[in-house]
Amino acid sequence: MSTETKPEIDIDRSVGDFRYEMDYAYDAGVGLTEATIDYISDVKGDPDWVRTFRKEGYRKFLEKPMPTNWATKDLENIVFENIRYYLAQGQQPKRSWDEVPDDIKKTFERLGIPEQERKFLAGVEAQFDSEAAYSNIKAAVGEQGVIFVGSTEGLKEYPEIFKKWFGKVIPSGDNKFSALNSAVFSGGSFIYVPPGVKVKHPLQAYFRINAQNFGQFERTLIIADEGAEVMYMEGCTAPKFETSTLHSAVVELVAMKGAKIQYITVQNWSSNVFNLVTKRGLAHEDAEIKWIDCNIGSRLTMKYPGVVMKGKGARGEVVSIALAGDGQHQDTGAKMIHAADNTTSNIVSKSISLGSGRATYRGMVHVPKHLKGCKNNTECDALLINTHSRTDTYPAISVRGQGNAVQHEASVSQISAEQIFYMQQRGLSEGAAMSLAVNGFVNDLVQQFPMEYSVELKRLIDLEMEGSVG
Amino acid sequence: MSATNSITSTPPVPGRWPEWFQHDQQRAWDLFQSLPLPSRRDEPWRFANIKATDLSGFSAAAPVRDAADLVSRSSGLTGLSAKLVFGNDALLHSETADLPSGVLVMPLEKAAKEHGDLVRKSFMTSEVRLGSKKFAALHKARLRAGTFVHVPKGVAVHKPIEIWHWVEGESAAVFPHTLIVLEEGASATVIDRFVSAGNDASLAVAVNDLSLGAGSRLSYVGVQDWSGRTTAFHLNTTEVEKDGTSIALQMNLGGAYIRGESDSHLLGEGSRSVMLSINPASGEREIDQRTFQDHFAPRATSDLLYHNALADSSKTIFAGLIKVEDAAHETDAYQKVRNLMLSDEAEANSMPGLEILADNVRCTHGATSGELNQDELFYMMARGISPKQAAQLIVRGFLGTVLERLENEELQSHLGAILDRKLEI
Numbered sequence: 046m047s048t049e050t051k052p053e054i055d056i057d058r059s060v061g062d063f064r065y066e067m068d069y070a071y072d073a074g075v076g077l078t079e080a081t082i083d084y085i086s087d088v089k090g091d092p093d094w095v096r097t098f099r100k101e102g103y104r105k106f107l108e109k110p111m112p113t114n115w116a117t118k119d120l121e122n123i124v125f126e127n128i129r130y131y132l133a134q135g136q137q138p139k140r141s142w143d144e145v146p147d148d149i150k151k152t153f154e155r156l157g158i159p160e161q162e163r164k165f166l167a168g169v170e171a172q173f174d175s176e177a178a179y180s181n182i183k184a185a186v187g188e189q190g191v192i193f194v195g196s197t198e199g200l201k202e203y204p205e206i207f208k209k210w211f212g213k214v215i216p217s218g219d220n221k222f223s224a225l226n227s228a229v230f231s232g233g234s235f236i237y238v239p240p241g242v243k244v245k246h247p248l249q250a251y252f253r254i255n256a257q258n259f260g261q262f263e264r265t266l267i268i269a270d271e272g273a274e275v276m277y278m279e280g281c282t283a284p285k286f287e288t289s290t291l292h293s294a295v296v297e298l299v300a301m302k303g304a305k306i307q308y309i310t311v312q313n314w315s316s317n318v319f320n321l322v323t324k325r326g327l328a329h330e331d332a333e334i335k336w337i338d339c340n341i342g343s344r345l346t347m348k349y350p351g352v353v354m355k356g357k358g359a360r361g362e363v364v365s366i367a368l369a370g371d372g373q374h375q376d377t378g379a380k381m382i383h384a385a386d387n388t389t390s391n392i393v394s395k396s397i398s399l400g401s402g403r404a405t406y407r408g409m410v411h412v413p414k415h416l417k418g419c420k421n422n423t424e425c426d427a428l429l430i431n432t433h434s435r436t437d438t439y440p441a442i443s444v445r446g447q448g449n450a451v452q453h454e455a456s457v458s459q460i461s462a463e464q465i466f467y468m469q470q471r472g473l474s475e476g477a478a479m480s481l482a483v484n485g486f487v488n489d490l491v492q493q494f495p496m497e498y499s500v501e502l503k504r505l506i507d508l509e510m511e512g513s514v515g
Numbered sequence: 516m517s518a519t520n521s522i523t524s525t526p527p528v529p530g531r532w533p534e535w536f537q538h539d540q541q542r543a544w545d546l547f548q549s550l551p552l553p554s555r556r557d558e559p560w561r562f563a564n565i566k567a568t569d570l571s572g573f574s575a576a577a578p579v580r581d582a583a584d585l586v587s588r589s590s591g592l593t594g595l596s597a598k599l600v601f602g603n604d605a606l607l608h609s610e611t612a613d614l615p616s617g618v619l620v621m622p623l624e625k626a627a628k629e630h631g632d633l634v635r636k637s638f639m640t641s642e643v644r645l646g647s648k649k650f651a652a653l654h655k656a657r658l659r660a661g662t663f664v665h666v667p668k669g670v671a672v673h674k675p676i677e678i679w680h681w682v683e684g685e686s687a688a689v690f691p692h693t694l695i696v697l698e699e700g701a702s703a704t705v706i707d708r709f710v711s712a713g714n715d716a717s718l719a720v721a722v723n724d725l726s727l728g729a730g731s732r733l734s735y736v737g738v739q740d741w742s743g744r745t746t747a748f749h750l751n752t753t754e755v756e757k758d759g760t761s762i763a764l765q766m767n768l769g770g771a772y773i774r775g776e777s778d779s780h781l782l783g784e785g786s787r788s789v790m791l792s793i794n795p796a797s798g799e800r801e802i803d804q805r806t807f808q809d810h811f812a813p814r815a816t817s818d819l820l821y822h823n824a825l826a827d828s829s830k831t832i833f834a835g836l837i838k839v840e841d842a843a844h845e846t847d848a849y850q851k852v853r854n855l856m857l858s859d860e861a862e863a864n865s866m867p868g869l870e871i872l873a874d875n876v877r878c879t880h881g882a883t884s885g886e887l888n889q890d891e892l893f894y895m896m897a898r899g900i901s902p903k904q905a906a907q908l909i910v911r912g913f914l915g916t917v918l919e920r921l922e923n924e925e926l927q928s929h930l931g932a933i934l935d936r937k938l939e940i
Contacts (some may be wrong), residue, residue, distance in 0.1 A: 115558050412884075415859060429874040433841075438869035438880070441561070446859035447886040457871050457878040 076126045079103060082228055085131045089197055089231065092204070102217040102227025109221035117374060119345050123319055128291050130229040130262070186244060191275075192237040193248055196264045199235025206237050211266055214297035214327045214353070223323040226262045226295040233263030233294065238273035238304075247276040247309070247495055265296040269304035269332075276307040278498065290318045292343075298326035298334055302356065305333045311498055313342035313505060316373060320346040325380070328388075330356030337493055339366040340375045341505050349407060351380030354388035361390040366487050366502075369402030369434075370509050378407035378440075379423075383449075387418040394425045395487050398434035399509065408440040410451060417448040425455035428486050430479070460486075480510040520574040522688045522718075523547075527575070527657045535635065536627050543655035550649040559646030562832045562864045563803050567746055567772040568650075573718040575657065576603035576687035589679040591708060592929050596620075596674035602681040602712075604659040604689050615670050623661030623692060633665055637696050637726045641752040645776040645805040650748050654690045654720045661692030666701035668728075675704040675926065682719055682741070683712035691721040697731035697759075704734040704923060709749075711742035711769070719747040727759035729783060734762045734923060738933060740769040743798060749775045753790075757783030757812070762921060764791040766930065767802050768937045775804040781815035781843070790819040791921075793914045795937060796829035796861070806835040808850065810843035810873075819850040822917050824910045825861035834866040837880065839873045846873065850880035855913050857887065857906070911938055 074081070082103055086096040111120050186193065192203060200207045217227035238244060269275050292314060300306045306326065314320055320343040326334035336350035352361025363379035381390035396404035406425045427436040438455045460482045468478035484491075484506055491499045526544060529537050553560040553568055560568075579585060579602035586608040589600045597620040600608040606622050614620060619630065627634045643651040662678050680691040693707055707723060719741060727733055741747050747770050753761050767773050779788040794802050808817035823831045837848040854863035865882035887909055895905035914934060918927045 114556050414862075427869075427871070429871060429876070432874050433872075434874060436869070436871045438867070440865070440867060440882070442865040442882055442884065443562070443862065444854065444856065444864075444884040445862040447856040447861070448859075449856070449884065449886070451882075451884040453865070453867065453880075453882040455867070455869060455878075455880050457869060457876060459874050459876070 075129055077103070077128070077130050077229065081130055085229060085231065088131070092201070094208070095200060098212065098217070099228050102224050105218040105224035106221060106228055109218070109224055111221060116347060117345065117376065119374065120319075123291060131231055186246075189242045189244070190239040191242060191244060192235065194235050196233040196235045196266065197231065199266065203235070203237065206268065207235060207266065210268055210297065210299045212297075214299060215295055215323050215325050219323060222293045222321040223295050226264060226293050226323070230262045230264035230295065232261070233265040234267070234277070235265070236267040236275065236277065238269045238275045240270040241272045243274040244276070247278045249278040249280070261292045261294070263294045265294070266299075267297070267306060267308070268299045269301060269306050271301045272303045273301070274305040276309065276495075278309045278495065280311045280313070280498075292318055292320045292322070294322045296322070296324040300326065300328045300332035300334050302330045303332060304329070307335045307337065308350075309337040309494060309498065310339060311502060312338075312340045312346065315342060316344050316370075318343045320348065322346075322348045324348065324350040326350075326352045326361070328352055328354050328356065328359035328361060330385075331358040332356060333360040333362070335362040335364070336379070337364045338377065339494070339502060340377055341368045341509065343373065343375075345374045345376065347376045349378040349380050349409070351382065352390060353382045353384060354390065355384045357385045357387055359385060359388045361388070363392045363394070364490055364493055365392075365394040366490050367394070367396040367404045368506060368509055369396065369398045369404040371400035371402060374403045374405065376405040376407060378405075380409040381411065381421055383412045383416060383419040383421070386416055388416075389420045391421070392423040393490060395428070395490055396426075396436060397428045397430065397483055397486065398436050399430045401433045403435040403437070405437040405439065406455070408453075410440070410442045410453070412444045412446075412449050412451060414445040416446065419449040419451075421451045423453040426486075427455070427457045428483065429457065429459050430483075476510065480507050483510055521571045522573050522575055522653070522657060523571045525574075530624065530659055532624060533627050533631055535631070540656050540658065543652045547649055547652035547656055550652065552649065553646060557646065559805060559834070561834070561866070563774075564772060564801055567774075567801070570653070570688070570718060570746070573686050573688040576682065576684055576689050576717075578605060579603050579607070579681065579683050579712065582607045585681045585683075585712060589708070591677050591679075592675055592706065592926070594674055595677050596672055597676045598678070599662055600679040600681070601660055601691065603683055603687060604691070606660060613674060615672060617667045618670060618672055619663060619665040620676055621663055623658075623663045623694065626663035626665075630663070630665070633696065634663060634694070637694060637724065639722065639724065641724070641754070641778070641780070643750065643776075645778055645807055647748060647750055647774065647776055650720050651722065651750055654692070654722050654748075654750070657688070658690050658692055661694065664693070664695040664703065664705060666697045666703050666731075668698040669700040671701065672703040675706055677706045677708065679708045679710065680719070680721070681710055681712050682717045682745070683715065684717065685715045686717070687715065688718040688720070691719060693723040695724070695733065695735065696726045697728055697733055699728040700730045701728065702732040704926065705736070706926075707735075707737045709737065709739045709741055709747070711745060714742045714744060716744035716746075716771070717742065719745065721748065722750045724751070725753040725761055725763065727753070727755045727761050727786075729757040729759060731756075731759045733760070734921065734926065736764045736766070736926065736930065738766045738768065738930070739773065740937075743769060743771055743800070745770045746772045747774070749773070751775075751777045753777070753779045753788055754782055755780065755786035755788050755815075758785040759783065760787045760789075762789040762791070764793070764917070764921060764930075766793045766934070768795065768933070771800060773800070773802045775802070776806070777804070778807040779809065779817055781808070781810045781817055782812055783815070784812045785814050786812065787816045788818070789920060790817070791917050792821040793917050793934070794821065794823040794831060795826075795910065795914060795934075796823060796831055797826040799828050801830045801832075803832040804834070806833075808835070808837045808848055810837075810839045810846045810848060813842065813844045813846070815843065816847040817849070820917055820920060821852040822855070822914050823853070823863060824855045824857060824914060825863055826857040828858070828860035830862040830864075832864045833882070834868070835880070836868040836870060837878055838870040839876050839878065841872050843873050844875045846876040846878065848876070848878045852882045853913075854882075854884040855887070855910065856884060857910070907938055911935065
């Protein structure tokens, strides 16, 4: 049992591809039973209602079938008995940088949460395995009354706000994996922005998986009260392991009247991670929820961020970029549920399939009866790079009644040989030309990311494109 | 509710078919019995009204009461090369004129006896992939009549072939079958007309299979005008070899519950399949259409255009898939479904899908749902056209654009007139 750091292994592989030996202070063991849930509840000191909620989630998890009637059969390769459902470095999130253990600091520094970035970001909530290892909000944000804490802290310290919305946007029985998350969740963020407060800087959290066979089940709840505005950024990298890892998060957003929430994700899990995430936002009158979702890593990602437009004039948007490299399946998309008049939604999805990669767009647009003035626009573009690459598009659009306008368009194309030839004539290597063309394909979407993310994204695309030619 | 002599539980009485055919039918019956009914969890039945797939209340149709009446009511195109009229799965009438020699247009039963090899080669040989495997098996097992069209190599049949299928009787079930085989370089135009004699609640499980040899050309139109109480399945497989062109239109003018499945196989390089459908839906009609554009060969084209106009509390489902297999490079595939919503009670579901396994392809699909263009309505009303009539004109124009994809102008105007009568313009 040593907390000393060992020399990095696999240091020369991609950036997130390394790990340190950790001493796990709390470990719920392998597999999932009701006893595991009691253990988690005991360790975390859950209030009774949370314990009940977890057990309810567990029951639903057992009841719900795997969605293999429509989804990929690869899901059958998840062995739930071999997964660690809870594991934490310590119970209290570290408040200052000095208190963060050195070995964890090193991991983060390799990941690029440098000191100077903290100056730009309002607060850094860096999740190391289950618990927030580091959490710091700048005084300015705190003074505005913004709450930005881990979900465990949120449910204990602010139960009156937390309980009102927790599990309401995504009921635990929504699907098998949201039920699983409800049973074993730990970590994630809780954010509350008071009425009228506009958080200038984006709030950020970095997640990381670091234990073999360890599933991460964070739970995030963000509430923007009337007229408030907030942007949240989530970036994921994970070290490479030999056996598969499960990541199954639940993210709920609530935008009250006139509020705006932007949720940005850059997902770069290592290529053995099953990333099965449920994300949904509830937009009240004139509120706006925008998901910007970028998936580069993981073995299989299934993620369809959704917006339920509950109030008149609400707006939902999903901007999605997926890059499926060799052996990867990015099964992403969007869900837009119109539940009030004059609601508008927009989906823009771009995917790139490389090598044997497969990118899938799955979308749902629902306009129920007796609504007027609802609009949806969906655009899906797919780029195929190699002969064995694959792309699929499976939208489902239901419209009832007149007075609404819904349109969906999708196209599949490849990089034109002329483009590549042109660039090669000007001295670029074929690989560099391809990389430039792919960056050009997603450029208009990448520009919607905050600066440092768009830079990171371009770098990641370049990295993925290496060796894809020929 | 199960009828006496229910088609789902009473084994079919073997007809006077060749032994191989009867053997096939027996196997199909066993398959029908063994397959489960569709459930909502089955992706090919998403959004569908599963209740309509319980066919136990139907029994085999008895002979029609007045054959001469139905034959006289079978008035369609003029200048035909052949015309066949079926009533409750029995041949009532057939005539040919100017049919080029060597061309076969005959009842399937006769063809199975006299041209067994030809029929056997193409009779329901493709796997049913769009959900109705069980109902295709039922069709095969209970098939009693059908049409076999065979055009030999290089022969062009200039005048259209028209086939009428009548159903009569409450709870009566019919199983119309049309098999069209065009050999290399052949061409033909075939129209299937599906009509109810009265306003009975009947069942039709119909199959039309189109087999196109290299460089052949087929125009096929199915005009479905069953009574408003009819449950109908219309299952199609189209196979197109090198440089062949199939243009197929399905018009759904009647019926209570319609399930259509169109499965196009682009087998040869440069082959082309145009898939069209016109669907004016009103009352409580449900039109559930599933399509597949499966590209196996390079440089082939598929082009799908479906227009749905939804009035009252009608419902449409469109689920289409374009699949480009590994080898099908330089594919052009298009798919477009448009829903025109005319009522607050109507419901349109669209699932346009793509699965692309090859690179260097050009594929697009689109689905739109919208309402009547207010500017157009206003324009016409300002010229003294009543709002109702203006709406009808817009709907007619919207549905009529699909007809423009047909190459035969005579056929276009004939079908346009049928559409006009249906929309009461």
